[in-house]
Amino acid sequence: MKLAGIHHVAIIASDYGRSKRFYVDVLGLEVVAEAYREARDSWKLDLRLADRTQLELFSFPAPPPRLSRPEACGLRHLAFRVADLDAARAHLRAHGVDCEPVRVDEYTGRRFSFFADPDGLPLELYEG
Structure with missing residues (x-):
């Protein structure tokens, strides 16, 4: 397959x-x-x-409620690819969405940041 x-x-x-x-x-x-x-x-x-x-x-x-912390067993999070992480985070903040601080993937060198949907589902912006 x-x-x-x-x-x-x-x-x-x-x-x-x-x-x-x-x-x-x-x-x-x-x-x-x-x-x-x-x-x-x-x-x-x-x-x-x-x-x-x-x-x-x-x-x-x-x-029923579901555990949604990124470290819970099961699907960890959903990541969206963006060309400009800073612009995407600014857009979210302008809509009242909190973003975690920017981190750098130690293996790829790419920047990313987590945020949550209205139900607390962990979502990620991944630059690249």
């Missing part, structure tokens, strides 16, 4: 409207499709990044 790339990442939001505004208005992802699934009382929003990778945003009634 040869994997060709990542097609999408799926996220379940506790407050669909709040997360939709964050991913669309703050992070600038493009809306591809949005559907309400009545049988599940659930919204599904398909979003796309510039490289055509997709993010699926779901809502479900009363989703």
Whole structure:
């Protein structure tokens, strides 16, 4: 088997409207499709990044909480590649999003910084 790339990442939001505004208005992802699934009382929003990778945003009634610290077992975080880390961090701060201090990857020499989505999901900006 040869994997060709990542097609999408799926996220379940506790407050669909709040997360939709964050991913669309703050992070600038493009809306591809949005559907309400009545049988599940659930919204599904398909979003796309510039490289055509997709993010699926779901809502479900009363989703259980999940550990989201980067050191918890399971998916650690979602990283977005940016050309200019300083500009991306300034954009987030202008929208009231706190970013951790810039760090440098000791192996690649690339700069990165963590921030969180409205549900505390750890997200990363990776310059390069």
